[in-house]
Amino acid sequence: MSRRVRSCQEWEVRASTFALKTTNPIRKIVENLQVEPNPEKEFIALSIGDPTTFGNLNPPEQVLQAVRDSIELHTSRGYGPSKGHNEARAAVAKYSAHQGDVDPEDVILTSGASHAIEMAITAIADSGQNILVPRPGFMIYQTLAEGLGITIKFYSLLPNEQWKVDLDDLEGQIDDDTAAIIVINPSNPCGSVYDKEHLIEILDIASRNRVPIIADEIYEHFVFSGHKFTPISAISEDVPVLTCSGLTKRFLVPGWRMGWLIIHDRNNILGKELRGALGNISTRILGPSTLIQRALPSILEYTPQSFFDDVLLFIENQAKLAYKELCMAPGLRPIMPQGAMYMMIEIKMQFFPEFKNECQFLEHLVAEQSVFCLPGQCFKYPNYLRIVLTVPEDKLQEACRRIIIFCKEHIVYAEKRLENMIN
Amino acid sequence: MSRRVRSCQEWEVRASTFALKTTNPIRKIVENLQVEPNPEKEFIALSIGDPTTFGNLNPPEQVLQAVRDSIELHTSRGYGPSKGHNEARAAVAKYSAHQGDVDPEDVILTSGASHAIEMAITAIADSGQNILVPRPGFMIYQTLAEGLGITIKFYSLLPNEQWKVDLDDLEGQIDDDTAAIIVINPSNPCGSVYDKEHLIEILDIASRNRVPIIADEIYEHFVFSGHKFTPISAISEDVPVLTCSGLTKRFLVPGWRMGWLIIHDRNNILGKELRGALGNISTRILGPSTLIQRALPSILEYTPQSFFDDVLLFIENQAKLAYKELCMAPGLRPIMPQGAMYMMIEIKMQFFPEFKNECQFLEHLVAEQSVFCLPGQCFKYPNYLRIVLTVPEDKLQEACRRIIIFCKEHIVYAEKRLENMIN
Numbered sequence: 001m002s003r004r005v006r007s008c009q010e011w012e013v014r015a016s017t018f019a020l021k022t023t024n025p026i027r028k029i030v031e032n033l034q035v036e037p038n039p040e041k042e043f044i045a046l047s048i049g050d051p052t053t054f055g056n057l058n059p060p061e062q063v064l065q066a067v068r069d070s071i072e073l074h075t076s077r078g079y080g081p082s083k084g085h086n087e088a089r090a091a092v093a094k095y096s097a098h099q100g101d102v103d104p105e106d107v108i109l110t111s112g113a114s115h116a117i118e119m120a121i122t123a124i125a126d127s128g129q130n131i132l133v134p135r136p137g138f139m140i141y142q143t144l145a146e147g148l149g150i151t152i153k154f155y156s157l158l159p160n161e162q163w164k165v166d167l168d169d170l171e172g173q174i175d176d177d178t179a180a181i182i183v184i185n186p187s188n189p190c191g192s193v194y195d196k197e198h199l200i201e202i203l204d205i206a207s208r209n210r211v212p213i214i215a216d217e218i219y220e221h222f223v224f225s226g227h228k229f230t231p232i233s234a235i236s237e238d239v240p241v242l243t244c245s246g247l248t249k250r251f252l253v254p255g256w257r258m259g260w261l262i263i264h265d266r267n268n269i270l271g272k273e274l275r276g277a278l279g280n281i282s283t284r285i286l287g288p289s290t291l292i293q294r295a296l297p298s299i300l301e302y303t304p305q306s307f308f309d310d311v312l313l314f315i316e317n318q319a320k321l322a323y324k325e326l327c328m329a330p331g332l333r334p335i336m337p338q339g340a341m342y343m344m345i346e347i348k349m350q351f352f353p354e355f356k357n358e359c360q361f362l363e364h365l366v367a368e369q370s371v372f373c374l375p376g377q378c379f380k381y382p383n384y385l386r387i388v389l390t391v392p393e394d395k396l397q398e399a400c401r402r403i404i405i406f407c408k409e410h411i412v413y414a415e416k417r418l419e420n421m422i423n
Numbered sequence: 424m425s426r427r428v429r430s431c432q433e434w435e436v437r438a439s440t441f442a443l444k445t446t447n448p449i450r451k452i453v454e455n456l457q458v459e460p461n462p463e464k465e466f467i468a469l470s471i472g473d474p475t476t477f478g479n480l481n482p483p484e485q486v487l488q489a490v491r492d493s494i495e496l497h498t499s500r501g502y503g504p505s506k507g508h509n510e511a512r513a514a515v516a517k518y519s520a521h522q523g524d525v526d527p528e529d530v531i532l533t534s535g536a537s538h539a540i541e542m543a544i545t546a547i548a549d550s551g552q553n554i555l556v557p558r559p560g561f562m563i564y565q566t567l568a569e570g571l572g573i574t575i576k577f578y579s580l581l582p583n584e585q586w587k588v589d590l591d592d593l594e595g596q597i598d599d600d601t602a603a604i605i606v607i608n609p610s611n612p613c614g615s616v617y618d619k620e621h622l623i624e625i626l627d628i629a630s631r632n633r634v635p636i637i638a639d640e641i642y643e644h645f646v647f648s649g650h651k652f653t654p655i656s657a658i659s660e661d662v663p664v665l666t667c668s669g670l671t672k673r674f675l676v677p678g679w680r681m682g683w684l685i686i687h688d689r690n691n692i693l694g695k696e697l698r699g700a701l702g703n704i705s706t707r708i709l710g711p712s713t714l715i716q717r718a719l720p721s722i723l724e725y726t727p728q729s730f731f732d733d734v735l736l737f738i739e740n741q742a743k744l745a746y747k748e749l750c751m752a753p754g755l756r757p758i759m760p761q762g763a764m765y766m767m768i769e770i771k772m773q774f775f776p777e778f779k780n781e782c783q784f785l786e787h788l789v790a791e792q793s794v795f796c797l798p799g800q801c802f803k804y805p806n807y808l809r810i811v812l813t814v815p816e817d818k819l820q821e822a823c824r825r826i827i828i829f830c831k832e833h834i835v836y837a838e839k840r841l842e843n844m845i846n
């Protein structure tokens with residue numbers, strides 16, 4: 001028997017490439033920021049994408065009651081099937097009928113939308129392939145893909161056209177190794193909502209180039225008055241769509257980690273291989289807690305429409321408030337969102353010559369005014385800020401007031417800049 | 424702008440290598456079995472590793488109450504940190520003090536032990552490397568590793584020495600690409616429990632060869648009278664150990680998906696790189712449901728010892744019952760377990776010449792006696808059966824009775840075989 005004795009060596013345990021390449025860009029950028037609030041002013045965080053943080057938004061009583069009931073069920077404790085309990089999958093299929101024909105077999109329950117996105121990406125893309133991600137966009141796709149050697153390529157959104165997709169850019173980014181296009185609608189961080197016509201333009205490109213779509217619709221139904229939510233799957237004629245959603249945002253229970261993936265398999269293109277692939281992946285860690293799975297049918301059935309309407313009205317009013325206020329902040333250009341729970345704000349950096357970039361702008365904003373929000377770099381989009389609209393109204397109002405003061409104190413108008421240059 | 428038009432092509436969406444290589448051997452084997460019970464006899468499944476299936480074993484009231492209380496907490500709904508809430512990590516650290524010094528910083532909360540094992544393997548092993556897995560052994564490591572190009576190599580356990588590790592074989596399997604040794608103690612499927620001396624022998628090999636250990640201790644404390652559970656981390660002097668455990672089995676809530684990984688970083692070998700790696704991976708899908716996380720401190724603190732004692736006594740009595748009965752089944756050799764909730768039974772195949780292998784034996788056992796259990800092949804160990812001991816006593820008794828009848832009906836003794844050959 002060959003005995004390899006490595007005892008002369010020092011102990012050394014290296015991390016895998018997978019782990020080293022699994023990075024969270026937001027975390028990295030925020031960790032490198034100097035965030036030292038002004039001790040004389042209450043700190044206001046407009047950065048947190050968790051609508052429950054401040055306690056002003058709470059899940060409806062029906063949701064809590066469904067889980068209270070679930071605890072008492074003997075069947076809420078045992079293992080579930082790896083794709084989830086049939087009753088829960090059927091409930092999601094019914095709840096998701098607006099997405100097109102959904103059969104319970106098309107539904108896989110997951111640990112939050114993140115897990116659904118992980119399953120979709122890792123089932124469809126191989127190491128060496130790429131997926132197309134919107135810029136600006138939420139960065140979870142990068143965190144999930146790069147560890148597996150899947151490359152992220154960005155396609156541009158157009159800030160002056162309500163963040164519509166730059167279609168030429170999208171199509172130009174597609175190459176022979178493109179495994180999927182990610183579409184986030186409504187969007188984090190933009191708050192944009194695409195109308196049917198625009199979604200058809202995106203689908204046309206996907207269809208022409210035979211690239212399936214991963215639809216991140218965790219903000220489905222989050223659209224302000226005058227806009228309409230169209231699930232991209234509902235209008236796809238031939239493009240296969242994997243839609244990722246869940247309870248997270250709409251039911252205000254992000255910590256419960258209850259999400260799902262829905263397979264929209266137009267013309268049975270995925271059926272051949274991909275359903276099996278998704279099934280395989282679902283056996284890795286099994287699905288979400290059966291305690292929540294057992295509550296899911298009641299949650300989806302009994303939450304009243306008035307709950308959703310109230311939350312949405314609140315967010316829309318907050319968007320209007322922030323927009324109106326920040327229009328008065330010299331050097332900033334807020335872009336009115338159409339849905340979701342965020343707003344992007346352009347910083348016209350030429351008016352703030354003392355700051356190298358939006359991160360420095362933010363560091364000073366925190367240091368002087370104790371207001372924090374995320375820099376555009378977190379979404380691969382410099383010179384912008386993203387604010388979260390779900391904070392309590394008085395905090396949002398006060399934060400806007402302070403941002404305005406900050407801008408007034410730091411803005412340098414052209415004449416002044418010229419003056420500085422001459423004198 | 425270059426427009427690649429692939430429209431002439433047919434739609435074809437292939438699954439990734441990762442997905443195709445993520446397979447569940449148990450599922451595959453069972454799907455290929457002909458399991459058609461005898462309609463005249465009640466079906467008894469001794470195959471299900473979920474102790475809650477039959478309703479005879481239930482989580483203690485304290486566990487349910489902790490979750491009832493958690494629902495009412497505002498903080499049980501929002502996102503938690505990706506490694507878990509600090510209070511919950513601290514509670515696990517305290518609960519796991521028998522494993523050696525555990526700091527809350529050493530604990531990462533996961534979606535069941537499966538997710539902890541996934542994190543450990545994917546953080547420590549690169550594509551092209553291998554991990555060593557006991558045979559017979561639970562097959563989740565294969566499901567989790569092979570998709571990432573990590574190879575599984577088996578080391579043998581010794582059925583005639585209470586399933587101790589064949590140390591020569593273990594050391595012989597180690598090569599330059601070995602990233603970790605998996606140790607399952609107490610074992611699924613063997614029910615073996617290793618004493619301190621044996622664990623030291625395993626650690627010596629790991630130490631000499633500089634290979635870290637992944638300890639699957641989901642059955643920690645599941646040991647019958649006369650045996651003692653020793654966590655391998657507690658006696659490791661230099662070998663880094665990643666221990667995977669959770670609520671699953673001991674608290675009888677497998678569906679809740681509440682597990683944890685504990686980093687036992689002897690001499691700060693992992694600190695350099697691997698803690699960061701595990702932290703990275705934890706940001707992929709975030710941890711387990713915060714609803715359960717918030718209940719965890721109470722669950723771990725208030726579950727009375729008498730609950731554990733009662734469950735264990737029941738399982739031990741079941742083991743004794745099954746062992747005593749099955750010793751009377753001609754052609755079978757049950758191996759008395761020392762812990763966990765399983766028993767392995769050797770089928771002396773030469774006494775059953777009509778069956779090609781244990782799978783055929785099982786198919787006939789189901790067809791005639793409506794008793795089902797898992798074939799050894801599910802654990803890479805042919806000619807054995809694994810039965811689960813947590814079924815209700817009367818079912819276990821009846822199942823054993825039927826197995827005995829089946830063996831008596833099918834056994835062919837040597838003289839008879841000889842006779843058949845001569846005539």
Ligand SMILES: Cc1ncc(COP(=O)(O)O)c(C=O)c1O
Binds near residue numbers: 049
């Ligand atoms: C666009 C988008 N997708 C996915 C997620 C993750 O959702 P979950 O918490 O359900 O994993 C978020 C969370 O902020 C998001 O904004």
Ligand SMILES: Cc1ncc(COP(=O)(O)O)c(C=O)c1O
Binds near residue numbers: 536563669677
């Ligand atoms: C040895 C072993 N490890 C891990 C697991 C998985 O545990 P969990 O359900 O907590 O993911 C099991 C489940 O049967 C097991 O037997």
